Amino acid sequence: MNRLKDQFESIIGPAIQDRRDLLSKHGDDVVGEIKVSQVYGGMRGMLSMICETSKLDVNEGIRFRGYSIPELQEKLPKYPGGSEPLPEGVFYLMLMGELPTEDDVRRVSNQWIRRSTVPPHVFKVIDALPEHTHPMTQFSAAITALRTESEFAKAYRDGINKKKYWEPTYEDAMNLIARLPRIAAYIYRRTYHNGDHIEPDPKLDWSGNFAHMLGFDGDEFKELMRLYMTIHSDHEGGNVSAHATHLVGSALSDAYLSFAAGMNGLAGPLHGLANQEVVRWLLEMRSELGGGMPTKEQIAAYCKKTLADGKVIPGFGHAVLRKTDPRYTAQREFAQKHMPDNELFQIVSKVYEVVPPILEATGKVKNPWPNVDAHSGVLLMKYGLVEYDFYTVLFGVSRSLGVLTNLIWDRATGSPIERPGSISTKLLREKLENK
Numbered sequence: 001m002n003r004l005k006d007q008f009e010s011i012i013g014p015a016i017q018d019r020r021d022l023l024s025k026h027g028d029d030v031v032g033e034i035k036v037s038q039v040y041g042g043m044r045g046m047l048s049m050i051c052e053t054s055k056l057d058v059n060e061g062i063r064f065r066g067y068s069i070p071e072l073q074e075k076l077p078k079y080p081g082g083s084e085p086l087p088e089g090v091f092y093l094m095l096m097g098e099l100p101t102e103d104d105v106r107r108v109s110n111q112w113i114r115r116s117t118v119p120p121h122v123f124k125v126i127d128a129l130p131e132h133t134h135p136m137t138q139f140s141a142a143i144t145a146l147r148t149e150s151e152f153a154k155a156y157r158d159g160i161n162k163k164k165y166w167e168p169t170y171e172d173a174m175n176l177i178a179r180l181p182r183i184a185a186y187i188y189r190r191t192y193h194n195g196d197h198i199e200p201d202p203k204l205d206w207s208g209n210f211a212h213m214l215g216f217d218g219d220e221f222k223e224l225m226r227l228y229m230t231i232h233s234d235h236e237g238g239n240v241s242a243h244a245t246h247l248v249g250s251a252l253s254d255a256y257l258s259f260a261a262g263m264n265g266l267a268g269p270l271h272g273l274a275n276q277e278v279v280r281w282l283l284e285m286r287s288e289l290g291g292g293m294p295t296k297e298q299i300a301a302y303c304k305k306t307l308a309d310g311k312v313i314p315g316f317g318h319a320v321l322r323k324t325d326p327r328y329t330a331q332r333e334f335a336q337k338h339m340p341d342n343e344l345f346q347i348v349s350k351v352y353e354v355v356p357p358i359l360e361a362t363g364k365v366k367n368p369w370p371n372v373d374a375h376s377g378v379l380l381m382k383y384g385l386v387e388y389d390f391y392t393v394l395f396g397v398s399r400s401l402g403v404l405t406n407l408i409w410d411r412a413t414g415s416p417i418e419r420p421g422s423i424s425t426k427l428l429r430e431k432l433e434n435k
């Protein structure tokens, strides 16, 4: 028996009816206008897709099914003795639209343990790549290789009725989420620890077991992983990794192909790779300034040099947010609790004071405040996970929760193939000027 799957099935019908009602009442209503600047500007702010799992408010930040990060920290079940939310809980919340009980969360944990065996050929694919291959490339290749296991691909070939698409998609999503920590840990140990792999511990939760397989068995690091995996899991539908997963999935590509596409987007430096870039930038700054604790004046001068060199200050700015990212704040609070005297944390805190006015002074940066990536690396460094090229893989493991939940919802509600229009500059000019 798969209770979560049954519970999910019971909410599909009402959700479809709800959409039908909305469409029949308001199908021709207008929800926005499109400016030429948006057509050229990366579709910024253009309302154009449905995402049930989370919503980003420009000032307040992310809400998962209506719950803010502090609310999740308060309301989601914790690991025994722990104080951070379990990501199994945010997954349940995103899928079902309501807060889970302790039992619900335990069942998700158990499901993922049961499904976590990775077939040997995936490890062979990873091992076939040169060791210096970026961890995100290894991750993406492994996810694509795991596609041999897709139940959706098999069911489609066997002629599944479209009303049932969600079922094998649910299975694919659950299997993939269950296996990602093992794959990620394998890449980490292979790349940085001479292939000295660590067997999973099925008694642990999803994040605790991930930390264990990476080689970090301390309770504090496990708590950090639970927080990290929860807060990076979703950021509404339009960010590159979510949108890429949705777009590729809209062609009925299975969860493996769709998620690999999302991960290839996450690997870009303006998106998920920013977390490694932040640490690289901080360490380079410290070493160029002679080591130790830089003064605010030195940090300001270094930031101005970064901008003068035509580079971005990683970890600052956002396409939607206009305030400090609550994911930054949650990590800052974790640091204040567990590592207030850590030198890199103190540098990050100083950077937080120095950078916003400098970015504001450029007159063009719309959001001078820090985002999630400005803080995550420093926490990982403190516990010894210093190989920052690996950080985006951690982000990717977490992001699977949101984007794959959305894929299940896409299949359950019969979401159509995505096909926006495009136009050449010449034709656009004719359209605008010859009317």
Ligand SMILES: CC(C)(COP(=O)(O)OP(=O)(O)OC[C@H]1O[C@@H](n2cnc3c(N)ncnc32)[C@H](O)[C@@H]1OP(=O)(O)O)[C@@H](O)C(=O)NCCC(=O)NCCS
Pocket: 269, 270, 271, 272, 274, 307, 311, 312, 313, 314, 315, 316, 317, 318, 319, 320, 359, 364, 365, 366, 367, 371, 372, 373
């Ligand atoms: C996140 C990001 C890609 C959003 O881009 P955006 O929506 O185009 O942002 P804006 O509208 O504010 O950009 C306007 C200008 O300010 C610049 N800008 C924005 N954030 C900047 C930053 N942190 N450092 C320097 N310049 C920045 C942009 O590059 C752009 O410059 P241009 O007009 O010369 O091309 C951008 O803020 C950025 O590059 N940040 C650093 C990378 C990062 O932390 N990414 C992780 C995001 S969670």
